[in-house]
Amino acid sequence: xxxxxxxxxxxxxxxxxxxxxxxxxxxxxxxGRDQVKDSTRQRVVEAAERLSFSPNALARGxxxxxxxxxxxxxxxxEGRFVIPILMGAEDAFGAGQVSVFLCDARGDxxxxxxxxxxxxxxxxxxxxIVGRQxxxxxxxxxxxxxxxxxxxxxSDHPDDRSLTPDNTGAGRMAVEHLVACGRTRIAxxxxxxxxxxxxxxxxxxxxxxxxxxxxLVGDVMYSEWSERWGRDATAMLLxxxxxxxxxxxxxxxIARGALDMAHALGRSVPDDVAVMGFDNWEVLTTNSRPExxxxxANLQQLGRTAAQWVFAALDGKDIGTGTQFVxxxxxxxxSTVARR
Amino acid sequence: xxxxxxxxxxxxxxxxxxxxxxxxxxxxxxxGRDQVKDSTRQRVVEAAERLSFSPNALARGxxxxxxxxxxxxxxxxEGRFVIPILMGAEDAFGAGQVSVFLCDARGDxxxxxxxxxxxxxxxxxxxxIVGRQxxxxxxxxxxxxxxxxxxxxxSDHPDDRSLTPDNTGAGRMAVEHLVACGRTRIAxxxxxxxxxxxxxxxxxxxxxxxxxxxxLVGDVMYSEWSERWGRDATAMLLxxxxxxxxxxxxxxxIARGALDMAHALGRSVPDDVAVMGFDNWEVLTTNSRPExxxxxANLQQLGRTAAQWVFAALDGKDIGTGTQFVxxxxxxxxSTVARR
DNA sequence: CTGTTAGCGCTTTCAT
DNA sequence: ATGAAAGCGCTAACAG
Numbered sequence: 001x002x003x004x005x006x007x008x009x010x011x012x013x014x015x016x017x018x019x020x021x022x023x024x025x026x027x028x029x030x031x032g033r034d035q036v037k038d039s040t041r042q043r044v045v046e047a048a049e050r051l052s053f054s055p056n057a058l059a060r061g062x063x064x065x066x067x068x069x070x071x072x073x074x075x076x077x078e079g080r081f082v083i084p085i086l087m088g089a090e091d092a093f094g095a096g097q098v099s100v101f102l103c104d105a106r107g108d109x110x111x112x113x114x115x116x117x118x119x120x121x122x123x124x125x126x127x128x129i130v131g132r133q134x135x136x137x138x139x140x141x142x143x144x145x146x147x148x149x150x151x152x153x154x155s156d157h158p159d160d161r162s163l164t165p166d167n168t169g170a171g172r173m174a175v176e177h178l179v180a181c182g183r184t185r186i187a188x189x190x191x192x193x194x195x196x197x198x199x200x201x202x203x204x205x206x207x208x209x210x211x212x213x214x215x216l217v218g219d220v221m222y223s224e225w226s227e228r229w230g231r232d233a234t235a236m237l238l239x240x241x242x243x244x245x246x247x248x249x250x251x252x253x254i255a256r257g258a259l260d261m262a263h264a265l266g267r268s269v270p271d272d273v274a275v276m277g278f279d280n281w282e283v284l285t286t287n288s289r290p291e292x293x294x295x296x297a298n299l300q301q302l303g304r305t306a307a308q309w310v311f312a313a314l315d316g317k318d319i320g321t322g323t324q325f326v327x328x329x330x331x332x333x334x335s336t337v338a339r340r
Numbered sequence: 341x342x343x344x345x346x347x348x349x350x351x352x353x354x355x356x357x358x359x360x361x362x363x364x365x366x367x368x369x370x371x372g373r374d375q376v377k378d379s380t381r382q383r384v385v386e387a388a389e390r391l392s393f394s395p396n397a398l399a400r401g402x403x404x405x406x407x408x409x410x411x412x413x414x415x416x417x418e419g420r421f422v423i424p425i426l427m428g429a430e431d432a433f434g435a436g437q438v439s440v441f442l443c444d445a446r447g448d449x450x451x452x453x454x455x456x457x458x459x460x461x462x463x464x465x466x467x468x469i470v471g472r473q474x475x476x477x478x479x480x481x482x483x484x485x486x487x488x489x490x491x492x493x494x495s496d497h498p499d500d501r502s503l504t505p506d507n508t509g510a511g512r513m514a515v516e517h518l519v520a521c522g523r524t525r526i527a528x529x530x531x532x533x534x535x536x537x538x539x540x541x542x543x544x545x546x547x548x549x550x551x552x553x554x555x556l557v558g559d560v561m562y563s564e565w566s567e568r569w570g571r572d573a574t575a576m577l578l579x580x581x582x583x584x585x586x587x588x589x590x591x592x593x594i595a596r597g598a599l600d601m602a603h604a605l606g607r608s609v610p611d612d613v614a615v616m617g618f619d620n621w622e623v624l625t626t627n628s629r630p631e632x633x634x635x636x637a638n639l640q641q642l643g644r645t646a647a648q649w650v651f652a653a654l655d656g657k658d659i660g661t662g663t664q665f666v667x668x669x670x671x672x673x674x675s676t677v678a679r680r
Numbered sequence: 681c682t683g684t685t686a687g688c689g690c691t692t693t694c695a696t
Numbered sequence: 697a698t699g700a701a702a703g704c705g706c707t708a709a710c711a712g
Contacts, residue, residue, distance in 0.1 A: 681712100682711100682712085683710100683711085683712080684709100684710085684711075684712090685708100685709085685710080685711095686707105686708090686709085686710100687706100687707095687708095688705105688706090688707095689704105690703100690704090691702105691703095691704095692701100692702085692703095693700105693701090693702085694699100694700090694701090694702100695698100695699085695700080695701100696697100696698080696699080696700095
């Protein structure tokens with residue numbers, strides 16, 4: 001049962017006493033220091049096990065100046081981005097080596113400040129700040145006494161270190177895939193123009209089309225990040241430009257709507273028209289009919305790199321400044337390539 | 341920029357020196373103890389602010405025996421359940437008062453053990469264990485020295501304290517809604533029979549049907565938790581039982597598939613047939629056409645209660661044992677009720 | 681190889 | 697009202 005321990009937690013002193021040595025020796029024995037006789041170490045280890053001794057990380061941290069903890073401060077309410085990033089960070093840190101405080105600021109600057117203070121008070125060794133869009137976010141400033149890496153949303157200050165998906169590259173990658181599939185009349189439906197993600201992907205789309213000697217069919221269609229918009233835009237598109245053979249959508253949600261409407265209007269996917277999205281949100285991409293080709297932002301990789309940077313900075317290495325872009329990964333499914 | 345502090349962090353000693361008092365007095369002043377002259381307190385507070393002093397929570401925790409941290413140990417890879425639970429917990433704890441370590445065991449018992457040891461070593465005040473299904477999970481056993489609450493997945497040991505969605509009640513609630521909408525020929529498509537969530541919801545469905553003097557149309561259709569199954573099952577259903585006027589689906593994903601196929605077969609939703617799901621996963625429910633009625637499991641509430649229990653246990657209160665069920669909440673949308 | 685000592689930053693008696 | 701001192705659990709220097 002979940003009981004509040006009435007007895008004091010077992011300490012190194014208890015172990016030392018049981019093993020019949022001093023705490024110092026016990027400490028050395030358990031930490032693999034080499035000035036300990038094998039038989040002594042043996043005794044200490046056994047004593048520790050018998051008492052199920054678990055060293056107090058607070059005491060250790062207090063002394064070492066390092067706590068082995070990292071703060072992940074997010075505003076991503078759904079956890080769509082932060083969970084893969086957390087997993088990547090855990091990978092990089094090694095499970096159990098480093099523990100991660102996850103704080104959700106819910107897009108509220110005040111709450112963010114609270115959490116920030118708390119994390120610094122707990123002497124985290126580093127911070128990873130996860131935004132919910134790829135638009136630059138306000139910097140925490142230069143006075144944070146630990147390494148900070150901004151993930152997903154870059155910092156708006158050039159001296160900070162940020163890591164964000166390469167949406168322009170992803171846009172290019174998408175078009176290159178469609179072109180490789182033989183598509184030449186490509187339209188682009190996307191989300192809100194206010195989002196850098198939408199604009200950047202669109203820019204990449206244009207680049208790649210130009211490079212392929214093609215032109216976008218119609219204008220980039222900006223509106224909301226929703227299935228509804230995907231449906232509505234697709235209806236308009238197929239009406240005005242019946243010749244299109246590919247609809248590139250700015251998100252998987254939009255793509256789901258496009259797929260839906262294409263079917264409703266009697267177009268076969270991918271035979272008549274290819275459809276693809278961005279984000280590779282599995283619940284959407286692998287459940288549609290056909291399954292949806294998408295660009296995965298490699299967030300787990302992003303999280304891993306962010307964590308490695310924090311570590312590197314801790315070790316005194318220079319991790320530089322500015323924003324680094326993480327490549328996306330094309331995930332091909334049935335909505336752009338006919339089933340074999 | 342994110343720099344590793346070259347200078348030592350500012351300590352209470354620094355503050356005391358600047359204020360011209362002893363550390364003891366500084367401590368009292370900052371912690372609102374009442375044996376301090378107002379003018380002295382003033383000076384100390386100012387000094388602390390000037391130095392942007394942030395008390396070392398490790399040192400404090402070492403002394404107090406409480407750390408103000410809680411471990412959230414999950415195996416919910418997508419974060420679908422754990423994020424609302426985390427938010428609920430943060431609500432209950434108060435942002436900044438308590439910090440939450442989030443660890444993802446990824447369904448791996450070894451990794452779970454690693455994380456558990458790490459968390460206990462960091463002297464968390466309590467643990468919330470979040471499973472990814474509502475089936476009972478192995479207990480961590482009686483020897484955890486801090487309060488443990490199992491959330492979402494209950495523990496398989498009766499002496500543990502668990503909190504899980506009331507799926508039976510949710511099944512009942514769903515049927516009651518459909519009946520209230522005038523539906524009488526109701527079918528039930530759901531996920532894998534191996535999942536307690538599927539079986540429990542189905543049991544509730546049967547209860548409520550019986551109570552209403554109705555019978556399920558056909559058998560409960562168990563298979564996978566996917567849109568594909570929703571589509572396939574719906575096709576079979578409409579073929580074999582064209583008279584049905586409601587399809588209750590075991591998840592929103594299945595419901596999306598059902599919606600899709602109902603349309604494809606020329607049935608109007610909700611006029612000819614009502615469709616509803618469970619989970620209220622917004623990306624699915626609010627983007628479909630029509631939007632999907634669903635039962636929300638109130639996970640944020642669940643997280644809040646779990647956190648409150650941990651706290652209560654810490655304060656020495658008896659939080660009892662066994663599993664408590666959290667009521668779901670009906671969210672009515674257009675798939676069961678025609679738009680006004 | 682082992683033990684003694686000091687001290688990480690803080691709170692809390694207990695004197696003054 | 698203030699300060700000196702002890703100690704939370706641990707590790708690192710230094711002595712022996």
